[in-house]
Amino acid sequence: MDNYTGLLHKTTIQSAREKGRMSFKTNAVAGQKRPFNDERITSTTARTTNNSHFSRPHTREKPRIKPGLVVDVEQSIPSGPSEYTQREEISATPRASVDPYLSLSHLRYGIPQELVRNLEDMGINQIYPWQKQCLLGPGLLSGEKNLVYSAPTGGGKSLIADIMMLKKVVMDPSAKALLVLPFVALVQEKVRWLRNIVRGIHREPPPTSSRYENDKNPWRQRADRDAVRIVGFFGGSKVRATWHDFDIGVCTIEKANGLVNTAIDDCSISSLQTVVLDELHMVDDEFRGYILELLATKILSLEHRVQIIGMSATLSNMDILATWLDAHSYETHYRPVPIREHLVYDAKVYPADTSAALFSVGFTSKNNGAQLAAAPVREIQNSQNKELQESILNSVVALACETAWAGYGALVFTNSRVGCEADALLISRAMPTWDSLDSETIERRLDVLSDLRSLSTGLDTVLEQTIPYGVAFHHVRLSHHEYKYPTSSPVPPAPARRVILHGARMGRDLVGPSMLRQMRGRAGRKGKDEIGETYLCCKPQDLEHVVDLMQGELPQITSGLAPKSKSLHRAILEIVAIRLATSLESISDYMDKTLLRHSSEHNMSREEINSTIDYLTSSGYVSQGPFQTYQPTKLGKAVVASGLDPEDGLFVHREFKRALRAFVMDGELHILYAFTPVNEPAAQVNWQVFRNEMEELDDSGLRVLSFLGIRPTIINKLAQGGTLKESTPEEKDQSRVYKRFYLALQLRDLCNELPVYQVANKYDMPRGVVQSLAQTCQGFAASMIKFCDIMDWGVMSAALDHFTDRLRAGARSDLLALAKITFVKSRTARVFWDNGFKTVAIIANAGPDELVPVLMQAQPSKLRLKDHDEEKYKEKLLAKAKVIADSASRLWQMQIQEELDAYAAE
Template sequence: MAAADWSRSTVVYGQQSTIDLVRNQTYNTKPLAGSKQPREEIPPNPIRFSLPQPPTTGLRPSIYVQTPAPPRLQASRVLPTKNVDQAGSSYEPPPVPLPPLLSSTPGPSQNPLLTLRHPLYGLPPRLVDNLDSLGVHAIYPWQSSCLLGKGLLTGEQNLVYTAPTGGGKSLVADILLLKRIINNPGKKGILVLPYVALVQEKLKWLRSLADGVSRDVEELSDAVPYPTWQRPTSLIRVSGFFGGSKSTVNWSDCDVAVCTIEKANSLVNAAIEDGKDSELGVLVLDELHMLNDENRGYLMELLATKLMSLDTPVQIVGMSATLPNPQLLARWLKAKFYIAKYRPIPIEEHLVYDNAIYPTANAKEFFLTATQLTAGNTVSTQRPQPLRTITRSDHRDLQNPMTNAVVALAVETALMGHGALVFCSSRLGAERMASLISDTLPINGLDQQTSDRRQDLLASLRALPGGFEATFSKTVLCGVGFHHAGLTVEERTLVAEAYDTGILRVMVATCSLAAGINLPARRVILNGARMGRDLVGPAMLRQMRGRAGRKGKDEVGETYLCCQKSDLEAVAELLEAEMPPVESCLTPEKRGIKRALLEVIGIRMASSRISLDQYVQSSLLWHTTDHTIVTGMVDESIKELIDSELIQTTEHEHCLEPTRLGMAVVASGLSPEDGIFVHSELCRALESFVMDGDMHIFYLFTPVQTSGMAEISWPTFRNELHSLDESGLRAIRLIGVNPALVDRLGNSGGSLKENTPDEIRLARVYRRAYAAFQLRDLCNEIPVHVISVKYSVPRGHIQTLAQTCHGFAAGMIKFCERMGWGMLAAVLEHMLDRLRAGARADLLEMAQVAFVKSRMARIFWENGFRSARALGEADPQTLVPVMMQAQAKKTRLQGEAAEKFKQKLLAKAEIIVNSASKLWERQQQAQWDEE
């Protein structure tokens, strides 16, 4: 390629994008990528790049801001299409007439009901002030109509509603939830979300929203007499409940519980069993379409069905952006339903194929365009005309038209100062695409503030004790990040916050980001419609495309679905396909009905066939399946539960009650099948427990749900077996692992058969044993990045395994306690503390200090800081050199990068000293109280 071509700008039309040229209009806002700030808080001059342009008729001259150094790779240009007349001369088409970008949304001045200060809502001024401070100054007409529905604000009526992503649906649920708690101080609320990341995000939001908001404590004190010294606080307490959480907050310590589906089900079970179900006033089910999820959907159905069967009414609010049959769900939940189609930010959708961009206003138009392109029709009048074209690239890495288009569109967005969200089909694909995009973006020429913020982000990543992906060193300085499940939680949090605040302009992610966290973008670019080898489902596709555009940041959202020819028709059919209806997961093939019946019998909510029938008639299953079939399913499930000795009949033969095993299974949160498996494993352990080593214990609290675990590397498994001492080998044999079989599979490269029930059970044992080795290494202070390499498992998966074990081990402890196995419960509880700390027993006290875990705790110990008191009395400056010894990668940094790295470590050291000091004070106070 010629030097002139290489140095030519990637954007030739100044600060306008090509789509802006087509619209022939400019924007009044200059949004900061990913920022959730209100418009008035956005800095007025985000960094823009304006590079030399060839002369173009009709275009305004460019405004030079800064001229960066040439990028390492040239992205292709995105150009408006030029038509050719019969004489052969080319001309640019006139601008396509488009409707106004924003429909005029009325405000409080036109409609007083659009302010939450209106007396009809009855909200306390402090709550409305908090909403103002969070950027919510008014509500949309649909939100007002929904909230003012009869009986909703008073908690007398249930609600099911659907609204597009970004349409403000969460705010409706937040107001109903807090209104119920404020007006009924003796009641509690539960908000259910499907993923831990969403729980953590929502927890921060609700705490900010409820900050300083008071309940009517006098009314509460009159209803429930409290001692003078134990009078309840008037402030609303919001707590999070999710797997892996280190919080010690109980149900009685909070007013609003933000939970995962599993934790919410356990909380409700415990409340009903303890007779405290009357305290529950409202349940909010976010992402209600998750009812269709084969693995967890039935738990959401069980949760709602139990609450509808209670004598004390509980207000249920369900919402989703992708809900095709809200009428059915409303009938099931005895609720009003509301369908909102309003989007405050319009979305323009495009199909990108063979370096051409076609407008597709709807699925039908997309289908027509794709069909015509696939047919290869050469008649120009029948072929769709592209809106814009992307110049082809001669560079080897950009030969593929899909890759070329993704890079060109992402680079154009970043250089305009907007945020781009790129979805790829795999973790490796996301990292490669992020690296490729960063190669086309300039490093030099940035303003000092942007450069400093990116250097700070890179220093924060380098300071993580669990290591960081080396690719970040290349991409972050160019304003590009990536996000997938293989990264650690800390890495994902840092890059998500950086994109959210505009430090990063481009985020490349797998589809897990679309469902797991809320990060909007000006442009959403799909690098194909596959996630792995399969096409994404219509719900996931809508989730990804729905991330485009957010009010207060952008005046428009844009989606670009980049396709190859072999996928065109399939993607068109996917877009045109109806959303699958939400159905019950208690059907026979999904086997949820057994757990449903065991739970209500186990918590003493039902004890007869009549009460069981009443419960089943409150389920979604009853509304979607023939009643005769449902009755037969109940009969068969009761028989299976009795045969499994999970429930039993009383002397009257008409009453059903749980056995001790059944109560243990319900308390531990296991399904009947998993509970029986765990019981058999624990019984074998009680007969021959290996106490002179740790291997047996680690195996026992390794989760039984092995479907999400990494595949076994048989050579690694073999090597770990050979390194075991005599105690470890005894434990391995007792749990059912045959070392000779592992040797054979390690040498031959074979795999276990999983055809019969016995083979499936044996495969589960081997997967648990393989995961137990990883947990053992974690608790023995081996760094996460070392374990990742050793077992060929991404670091994020090891963290996920450890977090899953926290919840599973807690359930196992409850199981043992219900079975009367107190000694085994005590042993497991001790090992759970070690797992949380990632350290041996001698470091458990140190591991309670913030940022001091595993390897870091051992380094402090070896350097003389052997207690919380020693750390609390230390000078933070003296801790920095010690902390540098614990870093995963000893990178040699110089100059500014080295200084920023030390500053990050010093900031952590100050937090460590403060945390240790507070821990020491609590220990001293506890000691004085005992004396």
């Protein structure tokens, strides 16, 4: 945290206002910078522009509200400069002219000049002193030593791993690297970033004397063999690349684990040289952490050295992690954009510095209530509007609007979906009126509304009311597009000048130190803000907890493995299935390399290992071979290859065994049921909707219902308020069948081109959940096809594989070819089809001007400008039509080449 003196009781918003530095646009709350005017608080009649040619949003404008003013509290000003004031006066980071090691072109780093130039093109002209110290750690640049390091969010930690990984891959053409991230959005963003970094870089192919000297060398077969190929791997991805098709694989945790398992099993793992584990604190995650631990432990168990680079902004016991990974450790608290932290209580703002009086004087009692004895630096006056009578709500709206009025972005965290929408609506009602905005801002917001309304997911009615005033929000019920369009980054949440926490709870539980640090770390944007601010608005009943929380230590990271648990079952099954360990001794050696061995005093005993092997043997996953060794069964290999937990694998195996006896092929539901994940936490069933859909099923659907053991009498009872029993293992499995079928019904409608928002409304599901379901099922479908292949169920595999294209396109069979064209999704494809553009060739041979009218039909309920600006709208559609025509031309050429190749083969 930054030191805080009396000089700093003015907010950075005030400082910017006084110095006239209003140069930053914002998408988070206000969409347009503007000079600050105190009259904006007391009057909604701000300056107007000639906006008569713009259409207003099709919503009834609610009465405007005025939050209380945020004012200074007069107090004595201590002497002496703070860290922040020094940063304003002089550059806090030395330049490369002062320290040559701050330039990545320095010979000590040994980075290829092409890579250095690309980094400079991306705005990375030099590194920070802490990055220099970290990179020059013992054996790091040579790949001889692993690295675990921690740096605050926004401190430049990702660049360290990028440099080490890219240097290895660029300089060693035979080397491969994996970069592991926890979320799909992060994977997609990182792929785009890395592709820009390696653009134009050419490598020398491996020498013929290397391990790639045979004619079947995949390097020689790749057309781009001298380039650095970046491929993203995540659930629902269209990519079917193999281990040989990439140089750097950017993966989710589960995909990375699967890739490593496959490479160990087929003995191609020797090319792996670097593994980056981003967000390393996720190893402590309750649900997925143990998979990350298993991945790292397998890497540590390989015969050749693989450099492991682990990083996070919230690592506590780094010494244990460094010992586990045999790594050099480095920690820094440096942020290029420093953060000022505040506590807001009883409409007063207190500086939350560790050395401030706030924590040294503690609490005093007055009228049986807690009070802070420290002096506030600012106060938030009461509002005259009844909607803002609650002190904490008034504070949140006032602080958010103050930020936006000054031309900066604010990010507000709330504890629930309802609270998120309520805060967004109130903040939007306090923002400048529609007539006060300039034409550029209005056009940009209209474009966002238009784009969202044209998507199959539809547009949330509350978001439709807030976007015109520069306010967006995001929660689970919204689609991915509704987050991506209004904000500046696809990775939630985007950084902002000011972060405001509406209370210290997420749901009913208090925010933990790790989550609090993650949220506060979003304040301040490198290159856009010179400072970041956080405000934790605290309720009276939480005050004492909040004071402890703001100074609390991060919890210790522990292992997710435990005796007699599914995580231990999976750990041992995986290493036996890929032949990494096949005896009691080698299994014990493997377990000694886990984080469990280093994070607790518990040593995995032979009895516990034997107990796990007995479970795997009795389940049909493992059999005992000669000389006290163990080998996987076909089922064991199928479960590991498909990424299932052993317990889930048994359920899937039983379902498929039953399906093999009587698979319903004259409809879609049985196949779609097979594509539905076995564990879908968001599968909340509306039993009345279930009953209605059941009554509409045709003969094929009813046979599937009967075959799965779903009883209509049970559905009727549940629709009348009954409860689905889940006490015994048998009841839990049956409950899983009912929930999977409910999701299969949704997939059926999606594959038949029903828009996401209509599916969500029909089944009483959040639109974001329905959209995620469609993507998750694509990844699960690929796993089920792999499961069937390994089990030698070729007919079942072929049936499933035939339907995956429809699942991916979200369309009927006649549109599958059109849906491969860029920008042509299921709805747009249907409009093209209905207008006579029924093949890729027809679209490829059409002029972009011919496609514009079709695209206009595919934009229902679109908010458009008046006739005055209709040409601008058509220009945007024409640019989109050109991309569609170019994409269709490429696909058509590929089709022609395939036909020629097939003819030549005959």
